[in-house]
Amino acid sequence: MAVNIKTAAEIEKMRIAGRLAADVLEMIAPYVVPGVTTGELDKICHDYMVNEQQCIPAPLNYRGFPKSICSSVNQVVCHGIPSEKKKLKDGDIVNLDITVIKDGYYGDTSQMFCVGNAPEHAQRLCQVAQECLYKGISIVRPGARLGDIGHIIQQHAESHFYSVVRDYCGHGIGTEFHQDPQVLHFGKPDTGLVLKEGMTFTIEPMINAGKYHTKLKKDGWTVETKDGRLSAQWEHTLAVTADGVEVLTARKDEQF
Numbered sequence: 001m002a003v004n005i006k007t008a009a010e011i012e013k014m015r016i017a018g019r020l021a022a023d024v025l026e027m028i029a030p031y032v033v034p035g036v037t038t039g040e041l042d043k044i045c046h047d048y049m050v051n052e053q054q055c056i057p058a059p060l061n062y063r064g065f066p067k068s069i070c071s072s073v074n075q076v077v078c079h080g081i082p083s084e085k086k087k088l089k090d091g092d093i094v095n096l097d098i099t100v101i102k103d104g105y106y107g108d109t110s111q112m113f114c115v116g117n118a119p120e121h122a123q124r125l126c127q128v129a130q131e132c133l134y135k136g137i138s139i140v141r142p143g144a145r146l147g148d149i150g151h152i153i154q155q156h157a158e159s160h161f162y163s164v165v166r167d168y169c170g171h172g173i174g175t176e177f178h179q180d181p182q183v184l185h186f187g188k189p190d191t192g193l194v195l196k197e198g199m200t201f202t203i204e205p206m207i208n209a210g211k212y213h214t215k216l217k218k219d220g221w222t223v224e225t226k227d228g229r230l231s232a233q234w235e236h237t238l239a240v241t242a243d244g245v246e247v248l249t250a251r252k253d254e255q256f
Ligand code: MF3
Pocket: 058, 059, 060, 062, 063, 065, 069, 070, 079, 097, 098, 099, 108, 204, 221, 235
């Protein structure tokens, strides 16, 4: 595992990419309403990234992915493909995952949206998944270990009788979409890579209402829960600082 350490100048570039990715989520939020298609959301984000931000939507053509964002509705765990045929309806929950490339550096972030009035149980899943991300972030500092992050996320999810997806994980990020290390969202304290200042990676827990098992659809991308129950995910891109963490994709409504 070759984990690279970013210089201050590189972190500054990642700060810019991260801010742009966060801005896309803030921009798209008011459009996530009953009746909109995920294809329409993709087009609005694409045009914003390309025309307003002058950045590259990283998913587009990434290993053959056909769209500019991922949109994962209800039982879809991740990597949902936006479609003109997929209309959001009142009560759905949807994750929009935005990754931009600016000046050669990546910023990767996602959040859940409730469409109209989602049922209590769906809102609760989304909230606990966000808490899982925040708990993971809260312990990032030099000397902490990746297993500590996985452990605190797993503890929180399972204390609510949810499960943590095993098949997908967070990742190092920088001049490539996915770098070492792999950041698992489950694990044991005091195990795994020791964090150092200048590491940059994502935390992006996928939390299921039912069991953790997933299945890949025939389109080769869309990942669903095997049991068909709901799944929720939130993601930030982080940098390890001298004394803690900087959330490079923080939105205006977030305080770290
Ligand atoms: N943004 C996703 C992640 O968090 C990766 C999406 S790959 C794509 O790592 F091809 F589906 F866009």
